[in-house]
Amino acid sequence: MSSMTVTNRIYNSYSHLSSGKRINTAADDAAGLAIGKKMQAQETGLNVGAQNAKEGMGALNVADGALGGVMDYLQRIRDLALRSMNGLASASDKKYYQDEINQLKDGIQSMSKTTSLNEQKLLDGSMADMHIATNPDGSGMRIGMANSTLEALGIADFDVTKKFSLDTIDDAISRVASQRSGLGASTNRLEHAYNYNTGASLEQLSSRSRIEDLDMPQAISEKKKEDLLSEYRNLMLKKQMNQDSMVLKLFQ
Numbered sequence: 001m002s003s004m005t006v007t008n009r010i011y012n013s014y015s016h017l018s019s020g021k022r023i024n025t026a027a028d029d030a031a032g033l034a035i036g037k038k039m040q041a042q043e044t045g046l047n048v049g050a051q052n053a054k055e056g057m058g059a060l061n062v063a064d065g066a067l068g069g070v071m072d073y074l075q076r077i078r079d080l081a082l083r084s085m086n087g088l089a090s091a092s093d094k095k096y097y098q099d100e101i102n103q104l105k106d107g108i109q110s111m112s113k114t115t116s117l118n119e120q121k122l123l124d125g126s127m128a129d130m131h132i133a134t135n136p137d138g139s140g141m142r143i144g145m146a147n148s149t150l151e152a153l154g155i156a157d158f159d160v161t162k163k164f165s166l167d168t169i170d171d172a173i174s175r176v177a178s179q180r181s182g183l184g185a186s187t188n189r190l191e192h193a194y195n196y197n198t199g200a201s202l203e204q205l206s207s208r209s210r211i212e213d214l215d216m217p218q219a220i221s222e223k224k225k226e227d228l229l230s231e232y233r234n235l236m237l238k239k240q241m242n243q244d245s246m247v248l249k250l251f252q
Contacts, residue, residue, distance in 0.1 A: 052134055059145075067146060067179055085160075108149075123149075134194075
């Protein structure tokens with residue numbers, strides 16, 4: 001075995017032991033390297049998909065919290081509308097009720113127009129088809145975000161000083177309740193996607209590790225063997241040099 005070969009093998013041993021990897025270059029295992037990189041891309045895609053799912057759940061939680069506020073506003077509007085239906089309520093009383101109702105309606109509209117996450121409006125109807133890329137290939141699920149504007153709820157012109165129906169508010173309350181239910185179901189779907197991705201990513205990592213990672217006990221054993229061979233070779237070279245030196249002295 002040439003000195004260059006021994007040196008290269010020792011260098012490779014140090015390189016593998018220091019990195020903890022069986023495959024550092026394509027020369028170590030070309031097929032294994034290609035398979036490992038493919039698995040790594042899949043693993044990374046699963047991790048990103050899990051992060052996307054987590055961000056999607058965050059958006060849904062923000063939207064649901066805002067819809068809870070909208071529901072509170074609607075309940076108060078219903079209470080005021082019911083009080084205005086009492087025969088003892090005067091025209092001026094109804095005007096006071098309507099003044100508060102208008103403020104509550106402004107609150108609903110403001111919440112619907114301004115509730116956002118990462119500059120994306122969540123409740124104004126612009127996110128009716130939100131795509132969440134939960135899969136490594138960019139596919140995933142589509143989520144219909146709620147639209148809680150006064151127009152969508154059908155209460156933009158609600159006025160207790162005029163002829164009105166309590167069913168208008170009841171329908172709006174029912175609509176918001178349905179929207180919150182839908183968001184809850186979507187949150188559960190995203191949570192399942194997140195759990196699957198994190199689990200699948202760990203399995204991918206484990207499989208890739210079996211291909212790429214170094215068998216440390218075996219590598220250490222090989223390293224000791226290479227060290228012994230190198231030491232033996234150096235001793236033989238030194239012995240040969242001493243013998244050559246003695247021969248030369250005989251001819252002097």
